[in-house]
Amino acid sequence: MAQPSSKSPANDSRIDFEGELNAEQYSAVTSLEGPHLVIAGAGSGKTRTLVYRVAHLVLQGVHPESILLLTFTRRSAQEMLRRAVGLLDERCHRVSGGTFHSFANITLRRYADRLGYSNSFTIIDRADCVDMIGILRTEGGYERQGRRFPRAETLLNLFSKEINTHRPLEELLEADYGQFVDDLEAIRELRKSYAERKREHNVMDYDDLLVNLRDLLAEHPVARRQLTSTYRYIMIDEYQDTNRLQAHIGALLAASHRNIMVVGDDAQSIYGFRGANFRNIIDFPQIFEGCETLLLEQNYRSTQPILDLSNAVLEKAREKYTKRLFTKLEGDEKPVLLRTTDEYTQAEYICEKVLALREEGVSLQDIAVLCRAAWHTNSLELELNNRNIPFKKFGGIKFVEAAHIKDVCALLKIGVNPLDAAAWFRILQFFEGIGPKTARGLADGVVADGGALGSLVAPKVAKRKYGADLASLKGLLDKISKPRQPLVERLDTTLETYQLWMPKKFDDTPRRVRDLEALAVIAERYSELEEFLTDLAIDPPDFSRPAAVSGADNEDEWMTLSTVHSAKGLEWNTVFLVQMNMGRFPGYNSLQDADDYEEERRLLYVAVTRAKRRLYLIKPEEQKGRGGYFEVAELSPLISEIDRLNQLVDDETYAPAPEEDDWQGDGSTAASADQLKRIQDYFG
């Protein structure tokens, strides 16, 4: 389809825009100048609209480089541009696209000096931030005399929320952590030293990327002029999940030319916990006067019964949303509300159903199991493994957050920079006999020696039970710290040694080794460690584990297990929604606050609108309660409060056939009883 890229005239007719889009989509695609707000319901062809608009802009003679497409994940940006290339031609690959964070990363490298950073700044992930705050917290002696002081993680949450929601620290403390109101001053102090420490180390966390980009645009007119003349057409996807800071950045980018189109769905805002506010959508016309608003309400994804349920989910919302979905798709299969005895029968049912669907010719690729929290599918994963049904899991603990991946990264960091105290602190505790205190001492020793490793094998240390481990650590670091080694070579050497250490520490070494192999594959694309780590932080691989089980023949066919959050924007023929119980979905912790509860409702809306033809809401009648033992579970209030529920879903119960007792009545029972008695007589 990609044709030799001869310059096409503006009236190129290879694409029949009018025929391939509905009236609203067409209008969004062909409006060029000025501010536009597109409110696009679930499955209304939002992505299609953006893809066609990119193609249309390019056909109109707009330079691809001057189009900026900001999306929620880098993957969705790539996917859109890939589709635009398919629709038009290679020029669409030159469109600038990515997440706010990746765009900030690229931009800030160019302007780092104006903000007082060097352009080789590194990006630290959440765990690194927590470590850094933890160290400052100890250093500052904040935890005096048994007085409770917020944990490092709590502090990070506070700082981050303050930045992303633009609410003062004081107010946040009062709202969520009343017990620490007295510590306000100390917390402010710590916030300041955290900011300073990051500057000293030339690192930025996720929030710094956004704050610095905003400051660059707001306070450096020259940079702003350069950027706004480079990016002439701004498009922002998933606008309902942007926070105040991101909205500000978007507005500043479009300040001079006002060519900005934001696309989103207020009913699908599910990142409030991260500071996102769907009011950004509602308020957009206030910021950009004369903004044209377009509404995409026709759904091209789901059958009417699924949409009926989706609309019903929103009906009880405290706040009305801007639209209501309809479809022309045929189909009369109602969603099923399926009751199983417990979590295990839930897993069993899904497996049986999946196998049956596969018999009918439904590919595993068309099936997804969605959950509120990643651990909700734990027992299902076991059952799928038992039955050799291949799956991939998305969401939850990420690949890059796993202990073994972090260990290897720490080793690589030290190889390149032996003064990286945080990396030392981490890797030293890998070894038996070394805890926080010893690690601290050893790390300080190396840093004090200017990065020389001699202190690791000093006689005093060598005598300890971890002496040999440290010698082996030094051996590895000596090898990988030689300059001018390609990253892959350093990584290979590291993995070789690390794998020898693993069995002493982990029960499941083989699985972890597979993760490390995946890491090695990713690393092949990079030559610089810094670049590799930056990309891992900004655009982490989003699967938690490589596809589980099964023969190599199945490797390209697997079903999806995913958190609802990670399922955003995706769709499947058949969707199972698990654990539809009070306490699970919604979780207990969202019952206190009405806003949190409303977000759970939108989350359920996102979940049900992922399904094209078949939807199963599964409700175990018992679940593990607080004591760890099974208790009767209530149906999720998000479901039970729906009016005329029984008209919208088929209410079914799954009763697995009881296991047949082959032994009964054939005489062998008696024989085995006799045998048991003899065994007991012998062994006592």
Added chain:
DNA sequence: GGGAATGCGTTTTTT
């Protein structure tokens, strides 16, 4: 007595 290991209970969601 300091520091590490072990065991237990609990588990949002993520750039």
Added chain:
DNA sequence: ACGCATTCCC
């Protein structure tokens, strides 16, 4: 997988 509390070891 992690925090927290208790137990164990040097």
